[in-house]
Amino acid sequence: MNAQPSKQLNKEMLIFLSLAVINLLFSATFLAIGIVFIINNIWILSNYDSLFNTSVALIILGFLFSIIGFYWIVKSALMMDFITDIQWKIYWTKKKQSDSQITKSIIKLIAYYRENISQIKKMIFISIIGGIIFVIQSMYYILEMVLLYDPLYQWPFYQMRIISVILMLSWGILCFYTTNYIRSAASIWDIRLRKSREAEEIIRQRMESK
Amino acid sequence: MASRRTQYEIFWEILMFCKKKQTFTAIIRYCNLNSKITQDYLDFLLKKEYISIIEHNNKKFYLTTDKSEEFIALFTNLYKELFETSLQKNG
Numbered sequence: 001m002n003a004q005p006s007k008q009l010n011k012e013m014l015i016f017l018s019l020a021v022i023n024l025l026f027s028a029t030f031l032a033i034g035i036v037f038i039i040n041n042i043w044i045l046s047n048y049d050s051l052f053n054t055s056v057a058l059i060i061l062g063f064l065f066s067i068i069g070f071y072w073i074v075k076s077a078l079m080m081d082f083i084t085d086i087q088w089k090i091y092w093t094k095k096k097q098s099d100s101q102i103t104k105s106i107i108k109l110i111a112y113y114r115e116n117i118s119q120i121k122k123m124i125f126i127s128i129i130g131g132i133i134f135v136i137q138s139m140y141y142i143l144e145m146v147l148l149y150d151p152l153y154q155w156p157f158y159q160m161r162i163i164s165v166i167l168m169l170s171w172g173i174l175c176f177y178t179t180n181y182i183r184s185a186a187s188i189w190d191i192r193l194r195k196s197r198e199a200e201e202i203i204r205q206r207m208e209s210k
Numbered sequence: 211m212a213s214r215r216t217q218y219e220i221f222w223e224i225l226m227f228c229k230k231k232q233t234f235t236a237i238i239r240y241c242n243l244n245s246k247i248t249q250d251y252l253d254f255l256l257k258k259e260y261i262s263i264i265e266h267n268n269k270k271f272y273l274t275t276d277k278s279e280e281f282i283a284l285f286t287n288l289y290k291e292l293f294e295t296s297l298q299k300n301g
Contacts, residue, residue, distance in 0.1 A: 009293075099286055100226050100286070103285075103286050103289050103290070105224070106289055108296060110219075114214045122300065192292055195292045199288035199291075201218055202284075203218050203281070203285060204218070206281075206284060207258065
């Protein structure tokens, strides 16, 4: 096996790693929103006699967000751990990477993709949705800043807001760009899975004929 | 994280690992399998004469035979091909 598959393997691991990082950040945001909902509404709730008001609904929603966020953080972190584990092994044997070492890494990745295909598709979907939300939200803030601009705004309020909007917009665009790249990588892995089944059939026939 | 290997991928791993003589426990640990499945796979490979058993100091070791080279080469080439075909698709 020459250097090209090894280079491609490293590139594709980086793609999966970026998918894990994007999902980790989105799930952390989700968890943070959930916690904010809970904290902001718990003290309001204590001032009301009735338990049936919007604060209760927001607290429940907050718990739901937190649980989903936490669950997805764990899932994304496990994916990150798996990829970095292979990357480290490749990194340490970089200079003397043999055919068998590369084949072993390919087997690991194919086996991982085979087992986690639905989760990876969900992660891609979340990245797209997250990207859309961030772009829309930053557009909204830009419009708000332009339309409701007040010359009395003092430093650092306005400048800080501009920085946060730029960060949000860049993050949204980056998610779009990366997700497109990841989607094409996932379609290649789908082809690989199909071809691995065909390869398996060839091996089976060859083994049985002996 | 969980991953699902096919039996041929596991055969390849066992055969590559047993290029140097290995104990049953070492194979279990290296291939991350349970003892029953490992025994089934080893029985299959023994039947195909892809591995042999050697005894040393009253200990049983498994060693890959020359006959398995054909399987290893076929498997490696097919997986290499699989990866290169996808590369062409990727452009």
